[in-house]
Amino acid sequence: MATSTTIWEKLGFRKASGVTEAGWGQTLLAGLVSLIYFLPVLLIIITSFKVQNEAMSVPPKFFPTSFFGLIPDVYVFSPTLENFTSVFSRAFVTGGAVESTGFDRFFFNSMFIAGSSVLLALVIGTLAAYGFSRYPLKGNDTYLFIILTTRMLPAIVVIIPIILMFRIAGLSGSYPGIILLYTAFNLPFTIWMMKSFFDELSLDVEDAARIDGSSELRVFFKICLPQVVAGLAATFVFGLILTWNEFLFALLLTGIDTRTVPVAMNQAVAGGGIGVLWGLLAAIETLFLIPVFLVTFFLQNHLLRGVTFGTVKR
């Protein structure tokens, strides 16, 4: 069999053996594009290992080692973990005593508040979505639309009435307050997502379970829920990312004890007379990335199935 190799194939843009697999040229191109997108995050991670003057240096120092002299010294920084320790405790005044910054508390707050509100929204939202999907009300779509309208205004518009309501209800600065707020904030999204997952399920399977003697509760828990695990995972992760990064409500509605990391970060980096402490900021951000990164990483198989759900029929 005579095979003619085109210039594109030589460059690895198409595998001669099959059309469904990417050649190394394509892979490289995709890698480059990804790198461009990932660059800001990468810079933050690198910066978190630099001391202040190296963080500010021009040209920027990209490499933690010179790779045996391959890279000119001007691009090389000496990595340090100092920023990470000062996230949790540092001297606030030069030469002063080392004090705790309270960031351990803020990280706990972020995890606790985001985790519990997203889980709460998931429980309520999944039940509601099942109801909307299986036992539609008269004017079902109107209800769903109304639920979505609560997210149609920018947060800044609704914040004032919410602050007033929280003051009156005594929820300002408390865990239940911010958790309930984030739950409400996540619910529309959760209901819409989960409803679409339930809509995709085969009704025959549920009918079969009924005929086999299952009650409605058992149909939901044993038959429907296991089929939408991917959807639950996807909804959980998206909700978590949104809540994890939320700043405005957290700024205005959390107290000192319930402060979340995004708010604390903002307040921590304004470093007196010496400007923004870039290394410290980058270290907080790097630590802040880890929990969401881990959750996403462990749920990624489900996530992929979740976001592609319904594209393959039966």
Place this chain on the structure above:
Amino acid sequence: MSTIEVKKITKKYGEFLAVKDASLSVKAGEVVCLLGPSGCGKTTTLRMIAGLERATEGDVIIAGKRMNDLPPEKRDIAMVFQFYALYPALNVGQNIAMPLHFEKLSKDESDKRVNKVAKILHLTEVLDRMPGQVSEGEKQRIAVARAIVRDPNCFLFDEPLSRLDVELRHSMRGQIKEVLSNLSKATVIVTHDQLEALTMADRIAIMRDGMIEQVGTPHEVFAKPANVFVASFIGTPQMNLMEADLKSFNKGMASVSLAGSAVEMAADPAVSTLKPSKVMIGIRPRAFTAESSAGKSTIRAQAELIEPMGAETLVHARTKLGGDIRVVVPRTQRVKIGEVLHLKPDPKQTHFFGENGRAVRA
């Protein structure tokens, strides 16, 4: 006793009448097929028996008890769905064991029952797999296994074989028939495939537009169709239905003008009740013999299209009036395109239908 009785059942979706006054009774051990074209209400009827749909009017009586108001889980029935409806999150063994859950059996007893049906349906090897990892034929057998693992009042099958390829369908038909004959339960099978109905059923109920047109044994619905619809629906190739002028009826012989030929043929005595008028005459394609010359009771037609079907040959012939007659001749009888045929219908297989479309029979 395992019986099903459906009394004047009606289902309305808003203004749309899906099933109208359908009545049917299934004795213990009897297999009844609901047969009809798509959208005729047969699945709706089945779902009403199962309790998945509520009957707008009429009664569903299972095992002598009126079940109209009971949910499906209280009716003690087993059903096999068209798309199998296996539980995706449970493995094959758990799928089959699902109906046993509420019988509060011990694990051993439940395993024993599952293994027994798995053996009958050749599923022992796939018990640990997930439904997504088994073949289409296995899925079908799992669905059947799940239905027969328990000892329900009756069995319902919704187009059980429609998703299988021809060969599998053939072998599953036999397997299901065998399994059912050992269980002696009232069984209703919904199908649109007449071959499936004719081979599996003890009796067939033919439905059209939400109404049951005829209930009878496979032999009855084939040999004595109650009306024009049943006549045209049952049998392949389709029965020839031709408009004819009934001229007179005398001593068992009817003279008609059929497809442009004046034909005399023996007819059912009941035909005498018809006034000389337009009638519909139905003759099966296999009920013709091609005579060598024109006679008193032959129809003249010219062969137009020849379709060899293996053992037999299907000939489409054009009559003098331009209508199409389907004739099946043995393979050995060579017919050429353009050849003039003198077709003699077998009077015993000739059906007269009155103006209302109903068969005229004594």
